[in-house]
Amino acid sequence: MRPLVEFCISNLANGAQKTLEELKRDPNLDIIEYGCLSYCGKCARGLYALVNGEPVTADTPDELVEKVYQFLEDNPMF
Numbered sequence: 347m348r349p350l351v352e353f354c355i356s357n358l359a360n361g362a363q364k365t366l367e368e369l370k371r372d373p374n375l376d377i378i379e380y381g382c383l384s385y386c387g388k389c390a391r392g393l394y395a396l397v398n399g400e401p402v403t404a405d406t407p408d409e410l411v412e413k414v415y416q417f418l419e420d421n422p423m424f
Contacts, residue, residue, distance in 0.1 A: 349418050350376045352396040354383040362393045364407035369414065398423065 353366050358379065370377050385401055388394045393410045394403040397417045404410035 347423065348374055348376045349398055349423060350378065350396075351414060352378045352380060352383060354385065354389055354394075355379055355381050357389045357394060360389070360393065361407055362395065362410060365393065365395065365410040365414070368407075368411050397421075 351369055353362055358366055366377060366379070369375055383389075383396060385394060385396075388401055388403055392403055392405055393407060394401050395410060395414060396402075397414055398421065400417065400421070402410065402413050402417050404413050
């Protein structure tokens, strides 16, 4: 089972698209886009993704990529 990274389509439009595109290049991740993830407060404040069900936030797309990988390193699935 690979780590799951989920994105809200509204957050992608707000700048997370670059993060999604970078993470999609990693064959060890499953990436899913949804119409809404019901984290509207986080979505309005900045960029975020759900990583294995936990929200990870950042100010820039590059920072979000770094924080996703850091979260995965700090929280191994096995």
